[in-house]
Amino acid sequence: MAEPKHKFSRVRRPPAYKIVADELLKAVMERQLRPGDALSVESELAEQFGVNRSTVREGIRHLEQTGLVERQGKRLVVSRPSYSALGDQVGMALLVHDVSFKELWDVKMVLEPLAAGLASEGLTERQLDRLERNLAETRAALEKNENLVPLDLEFHELVAEAANNTALSIARSAIARLFYPAYRVGMFPASSGQRLLAAHEVIVAAIKEKDAAKASDWMRKHIVDFRRGYELAGYDVDAPVPWSD
């Protein structure tokens, strides 16, 4: 028997709701729709696309999840996905992929020092204020023996923000989010609180002096400490990070 000369691939017609979603996406990508613009109402969109309103709705749900369109009251407006929405998505994906502490830490280990280094370059008054306020609060919390976790999270968030790099912020926030369950399982024994505060202080000082290398370096040490805390608490760095509720 003759070999077939050509195999045809499965003919697949994308469902209409997907076409609608893609079409809207394309309009945004081509800047025909810009963040802030309002979309037509559902019934009008349905008419334009020549499909039923239900179909349009399904398409819109697609985009809504990505954060590309958003409901402000009753209007549908094009918007820029927020870091945290993205962080949620990526974080969730990492969880189902059973990512280990070590994997996350390896990435954190390069991103955080980068953030600290960049922050040294273009720090604004306001950003510095917020960092110093964070330090003050951390000092206070340490004395009163309160939980340092939220303050530590905020600290790193602030540093990243000061780095003024969207890509970095998103990547970092997705990863930081996943450490939160790890934090909860009892990090920061009293002894290490001092170390944490000391590190934060040196980092801020270095950033203030615009000494990128020093800021970056101390951040690295700080992240190493973080890992040691996790190990000392008896957790396996190669096991998947625990899931939060």
Next chain:
Amino acid sequence: MAEPKHKFSRVRRPPAYKIVADELLKAVMERQLRPGDALSVESELAEQFGVNRSTVREGIRHLEQTGLVERQGKRLVVSRPSYSALGDQVGMALLVHDVSFKELWDVKMVLEPLAAGLASEGLTERQLDRLERNLAETRAALEKNENLVPLDLEFHELVAEAANNTALSIARSAIARLFYPAYRVGMFPASSGQRLLAAHEVIVAAIKEKDAAKASDWMRKHIVDFRRGYELAGYDVDAPVPWSD
């Protein structure tokens, strides 16, 4: 008149389709549904949730976009979001945030060397094969003066894969995707093709020898080259990266 002691905040009932989506998400997060499991059919879900099938569909669209559930033929199965699906989402978000080449490059500058370093640790036979095949193809393409971009992209993808770190792969792929338009605008003048190939070769050699520091170091140089190419081509690294199609 007495001041009201307490103001109540607007009671907001999340729409049913959102509840459905969240409920399904929760089931996955709590591992009651695991990747690979099939969901009931739409009509049955509708019955379980006590809502209309249309409502279930809208909820499912939400999850579908994240890649958490997937249509395999006609069945709805729970799945793990693929790297590329995530990369798409994040990449798109970065685009609408008008991220600059420099921002992306700064992050790439730490992620790629990390990938090269990690790849040196646990490289499998198969991964090495693929890397060497890529080198061979690059050599061939260079001689025939063909487009090196797809091969370069593949190279970095392979290195990242060999690093065996999900978080890194996702972050890297999201960012790499955004350079693609940059590539298209005419990178790689013939002269730099040689440099590219040479760098790739050294990196593979270093990985093969399990010399993480060397692999990492050469990767860094390679990424610096990449930036220079962009600048030499006359583009502004501080401008937002150009959008694809």
Next chain:
DNA sequence: GGCAATTAGATTGTCGGACAGTCCAACTAT
């Protein structure tokens, strides 16, 4: 006339029902 209360529309969220197209599995004829 200016401001407040009311009313009429417009729009979303949800529902029920309907139907064509497609896939699958059991069944039938060769």
Next chain:
DNA sequence: ATAGTTGGACTGTCCGACAATCTAATTGCC
């Protein structure tokens, strides 16, 4: 057994409808 047929199960899409909510025009009041 193999090929062909049939029926049912589901999805993708559509239609029409309605309550709840928001918006804007309208009306009534001072």
